[in-house]
Amino acid sequence: MWAELVASPLFGIALTMAVYLLAQLLYRRIGRVWANPVLVAIVTIVLLLKGSGIDYRDYSRGGDLLLFLLGPSVVALAVPLYQRRADILQHKRPILVGIFAGSLVSIVCACGLAWLLGGSRAVILSLAPKSVTMPIAISITAKIGGVAPLTAALVVLTGCLGAVCGPEFCRLIGIRSAAATGLAMGTAAHGIGTARMFEINRLAGAVAGLAIGLNGLMTTFLLPLLIYLTGL
Amino acid sequence: MLFFQLCGEILSRLFDLPFPGNVLGMALLLIALRTGLVKIKWLEEAAEMLLSNMALFFVPAGVGVMVYGDLIAAEWLPITVATVLSTFAVMAVTGLIAQKLDVGGSKDVG
Structure with missing residues (x-):
């Protein structure tokens, strides 16, 4: 039984x-x-x-x-993005440039370091989308040939690391603006970082939520391009 | 939302696009909301429910990692270093750029 x-x-x-x-x-x-x-x-x-x-x-x-259920959850991210479209359009330049740079740094830095330290192809590819929110990261990794459960674990670890150290780290390097901190947390540490920001400051939390969706989109488009260019 | 995901999946497979179906589904839904094809009221509650429970859906994905314990143990050094350093690098780059370009909300973080 x-x-x-x-x-x-x-x-x-x-x-x-x-x-x-x-x-x-x-x-x-x-x-x-x-x-x-x-x-x-x-x-x-x-x-x-x-x-x-x-x-x-x-x-x-x-x-x-x-x-x-993670699949429809990604589709659901369109709802908060749509609701905040006025804020996004008003500050679109710093938001887009900031997240784009973060997305690029995340992929290059994570893959580059893993490559330098002798990581295998599966590990390098699984590391690439680790700053992206889980449902998107899993889909990306499946699409490019990474190991989905490994990516999942790295996404969770990245999120926890960002949530624990993020706000203190940002203050340490001189980021004072709440919106900038939120953007950094959402881009680096997705949903787990966003939850932490909501505890500290509502505006920062909302901006972080926006960064989750945009970073997911940008990484989705950047990563296949980078893989194609580097011939991995 | 399942419908939009399905449309995204179909698009992704049909044209062999390198983007996952659910991201395409999200883009399609954004367009549908923007053009008024779909009203936000129809979705708000369901979306809220999914998004607020998203953390729960992460758990099985993380548990799956136990099957790959050997791979992680064999390459723990590149994995750890790459994860930690790149996370901080992303925060620094995104945060500093956004602040420099004035993202607004310049109130100090409390």
Whole structure:
């Protein structure tokens, strides 16, 4: 009976939601950025699966259904972009130039460093979209031949790193404007960074949300071009 | 939204474009909203629900990494260095450029 239950998609979905809810409660209790619910939930589920000897394929039957919802979530990003179109148009030059530069630096810097340190092609390609929001990053990596789960982990790690250190780092290097900090956080650390900015300053959070969508678009278009140019 | 994703997927496959279907779907939806073909009211609630629960959908993707434990262990150095340094580089470049070009909202971050 147990084997049957575990093999049904219900198991993966229920486990993911239960652990995620607990992780969220824990995050609210502790209130520390390093207790990021996504990170905590992933580590917990991996440990549970390893500890109980449940096959990853059994888990993924349900997990994949949740993962599927990332697709329409990307399409849904069009809604906040549309709602903020007036702000975007008013400041389009700094926003576009800033995010474009960030997108380019992210790809070149991550891939370049990995290449210099002897990373394999799969790792280099999986690193490329790591500053992009998860659903877009997964689609990009699948399209260019990276390893989707590796990209997923790197996206989460990048997001947590940015959310934990981002605001302090920005202040340290002399970024004082709230909007500029939000743009930097959204471009470098996507949704997890944006959530942190909303805790600090509403304007910065809104700008960060905008940067998620635009960076996703720019990386989507830049990356195939760069891969073509460098012949990777 | 599923409909727009489907249209995006079809476009992506049909013309063998290097862009994922869901990003094309997002662009199509933006155009549809802009031209008034689709009213924002129809979507607002569903979009809000998806976006506010987006973090949950990340979790299975992250769990999938356990299958690739060996690949990560073998190349942990390039992975770690590239991830950490490039994240800070992006923040510095984007933030400083935006501030220089005056993105507005010059109020100090509290």
